[in-house]
Amino acid sequence: MATPDPVLVHDWHPLARVEDFGGGKVVASRLLGEDIVLWADGGVYHAWKDLCIHRGARLSLGKVKDHCLQCPYHGWTYNAAGTCVRIPAHPEQKPPARAVVSVYGCREAYGWVWGCLSQTPNELPVFPEWTSTDVRNFTMGPYAMEAGGPRIIENFLDLAHLPVVHEGILGVESRAEINRYRVEKTPDGVYASEIVVWQPDPDGSGQPAAAHHTYRVIRPLAAYLTKAAGTSVFTMMIVATPVDEARSKAWIVFSMKGADSTPSQQLYDWTERVFLQDKPVVQSQRPELLPLDLQAELHLNCDRTSIAYRQWLNELGVSFGTS
Amino acid sequence: MIDDPVLLNDWHVVAREGDLAKGSVAPTRLLGVDLVVWRGEDGIQVWDDLCVHRGAKLSGGRVRDGCIICPYHGWTYDSEGECVRIPAHPDQKPPPRAHTNVHPVKVAYGLVWTCLGTPAGEPPPYPEWDDSAYRNIPCGPYAFRALGPRVIENFLDVGHFPFVHAGYLGDPGHTEIDEYEAVITPTGVLARDIPIWQPDPDGTGKSAKVLYTYEALKPLTARFTKAQGEQRFTMIDIVTPVDGERSLAWAIMSMNYAFDVPAEKIVRFQDEVTAQDLPIVESQRPELLPLDLQAELHLRSDRTAIAYRRWLRQLGLRFGTS
Numbered sequence: 188m189a190t191p192d193p194v195l196v197h198d199w200h201p202l203a204r205v206e207d208f209g210g211g212k213v214v215a216s217r218l219l220g221e222d223i224v225l226w227a228d229g230g231v232y233h234a235w236k237d238l239c240i241h242r243g244a245r246l247s248l249g250k251v252k253d254h255c256l257q258c259p260y261h262g263w264t265y266n267a268a269g270t271c272v273r274i275p276a277h278p279e280q281k282p283p284a285r286a287v288v289s290v291y292g293c294r295e296a297y298g299w300v301w302g303c304l305s306q307t308p309n310e311l312p313v314f315p316e317w318t319s320t321d322v323r324n325f326t327m328g329p330y331a332m333e334a335g336g337p338r339i340i341e342n343f344l345d346l347a348h349l350p351v352v353h354e355g356i357l358g359v360e361s362r363a364e365i366n367r368y369r370v371e372k373t374p375d376g377v378y379a380s381e382i383v384v385w386q387p388d389p390d391g392s393g394q395p396a397a398a399h400h401t402y403r404v405i406r407p408l409a410a411y412l413t414k415a416a417g418t419s420v421f422t423m424m425i426v427a428t429p430v431d432e433a434r435s436k437a438w439i440v441f442s443m444k445g446a447d448s449t450p451s452q453q454l455y456d457w458t459e460r461v462f463l464q465d466k467p468v469v470q471s472q473r474p475e476l477l478p479l480d481l482q483a484e485l486h487l488n489c490d491r492t493s494i495a496y497r498q499w500l501n502e503l504g505v506s507f508g509t510s
Numbered sequence: 511m512i513d514d515p516v517l518l519n520d521w522h523v524v525a526r527e528g529d530l531a532k533g534s535v536a537p538t539r540l541l542g543v544d545l546v547v548w549r550g551e552d553g554i555q556v557w558d559d560l561c562v563h564r565g566a567k568l569s570g571g572r573v574r575d576g577c578i579i580c581p582y583h584g585w586t587y588d589s590e591g592e593c594v595r596i597p598a599h600p601d602q603k604p605p606p607r608a609h610t611n612v613h614p615v616k617v618a619y620g621l622v623w624t625c626l627g628t629p630a631g632e633p634p635p636y637p638e639w640d641d642s643a644y645r646n647i648p649c650g651p652y653a654f655r656a657l658g659p660r661v662i663e664n665f666l667d668v669g670h671f672p673f674v675h676a677g678y679l680g681d682p683g684h685t686e687i688d689e690y691e692a693v694i695t696p697t698g699v700l701a702r703d704i705p706i707w708q709p710d711p712d713g714t715g716k717s718a719k720v721l722y723t724y725e726a727l728k729p730l731t732a733r734f735t736k737a738q739g740e741q742r743f744t745m746i747d748i749v750t751p752v753d754g755e756r757s758l759a760w761a762i763m764s765m766n767y768a769f770d771v772p773a774e775k776i777v778r779f780q781d782e783v784t785a786q787d788l789p790i791v792e793s794q795r796p797e798l799l800p801l802d803l804q805a806e807l808h809l810r811s812d813r814t815a816i817a818y819r820r821w822l823r824q825l826g827l828r829f830g831t832s
Contacts, residue, residue, distance in 0.1 A: 345583075347583040347598035348582050348583050351583055363600070365598040468570060472564060484563060487596065487602070488599060489598040
């Protein structure tokens with residue numbers, strides 16, 4: 188791996204959607220600078236290093252056959268454990284012991300297939316509403332971003348941009364002031380609360396309200412928001428998959444409790460619209476790597492969540508996508 | 511940033527003045543530095559394209575009341591580059607570090623020039639611009655995936671006319687180049703009165719033998735004048751070093767004849783000529799112009815290029831050379 192990160196290698200990262208595997212499709216992905224092949228067989232997902240040890244061809248160009256993945260170049264055939272069980276050029280010969288692929292952790296959650304490069308994974312980020320019966324759940328993405336994961340998460344936590352980037356939706360220019368709010372940094376993450384922002388359309392239901400926000404950073408590249416506005420509660424988790432240091436994929440799962448008269452498509456479109464307003468600004472940020480040294484950029488009172496986030500990343504020792 | 515003292519302390523073109531209406535904002539890039547060019551109440555500004563708060567590009571923002579507003583959190587910068595307003599904390603005086611790097615600006619020949627270092631000297635002279643005997647016709651900018659020294663050397667080259675510009679600036683039946691001299695002067699390189707037979711020297715459609723006089727005025731600026739009797743066709747080529755891979759060539763043509771030929775026709779002719787040069791110049795390897803004269807082959811017809819390379823070495827130009 189080009190730049191191993193001591194923290195992120197142990198985290199789960201979404202790599203593909205379940206529907207990407209339709210018709211036995213093999214999926215090429217990339218995580219932390221490492222090329223990965225994903226394939227599925229009988230509802231079981233596999234994430235491997237995307238490399239056949241024979242001549243270095245990409246297994247992701249191959250195909251699934253008889254519960255195995257077959258290399259596109261010389262047909263070397265790997266079973267679900269990643270062991271080569273057949274070399275077509277020498278059908279009688281037992282494949283050499285070194286003919287194995289590196290196998291990574293792989294699992295499914297929220298309709299996404301997640302991978303972990305380490306054998307000792309951390310907990311998967313939990314989106315509690317997923318199993319609730321009184322909410323509507325949605326997933327969105329992945330969105331390819333020319334930006335590092337920490338910049339994406341920090342933008343998700345950012346308050347002062349709401350009346351500027353999302354003017355008329357999540358804030359109004361004439362009421363851009365951010366009041367003092369609470370921020371706590373714990374070993375498990377960052378928690379920001381008591382944030383009240385007046386918003387013209389806080390959740391896509393079109394009802395203006397004072398929106399009460401609570402943010403929680405769950406993992407270095409996963410954060411969660413609860414927003415109570417009027418009679419509805421909107422929650423959202425964003426997960427940034429670190430493709431390379433300055434490239435990511437953003438995944439969103441959100442839920443709506445209440446606002447029953449608002450069509451689901453409208454809620455989905457609203458969330459996507461807001462996200463796409465952020466995208467060009469986040470992609471423009473320089474340096475691409477989030478500076479953990481707090482002297483490097485300017486921080487004001489309204490930025491206390493991002494200060495805590497940067498400090499927490501620093502304490503954890505996250506190096507990928509930071510400087 | 512590309513660290514070449516010669517270019518850092520020189521003036522470079524970043525925009526055409528006429529493209530910058532009041533209130534306009536545009537991103538550009540010079541020597542590997544992202545810049546924002548905008549026009550407020552106090553004229554044209556060229557700054558680092560970065561809001562110090564969260565590193566967003568100011569060129570994504572907008573101009574209001576003579577200030578530029580960052581697209582991310584609305585930090586508002588006045589024409590001095592000082593942050594004067596932070597919407598999230600309207601009552602707080604912005605911290606002293608909340609400013610951006612402001613670069614000097616000059617407007618000359620309808621072009622906007624800036625300098626990333628300490629300006630040494632002025633933009634190159636171009637007397638035809640203010641000479642009423644001439645009509646001035648801007649063209650370009652032409653985007654090259656090549657570096658300035660290769661672009662300028664191609665501009666100074668006469669031997670390629672019959673091949674790259676057959677039917678335009680040269681003829682495959684007239685490939686020989688007569689003797690000429692090229693000298694290094696205190697201000698650059700000068701190659702005077704090179705005779706060239708051309709099928710259509712100026713886009714008016716008539717063949718003639720013309721005399722070319724070339725001058726390199728700056729490491730990345732050159733001009734020529736074609737003389738044919740009393741007729742003069744002059745062109746200046748000003749190359750902006752965008753970054754370590756790309757250049758932008760801005761040009762002005764000046765003519766003391768053919769006032770009845772529409773400017774669009776003359777520009778189109780020049781666009782076609784540049785389109786012929788582009789793939790060749792972009793294909794040249796090494797990308798860095800070798801200043802060691804042993805590295806490539808030089809003939810008598812290449813005297814201007816030889817003088818140009820020697821002059822660049824005297825100047826100590828590092829960018830785009832090896």
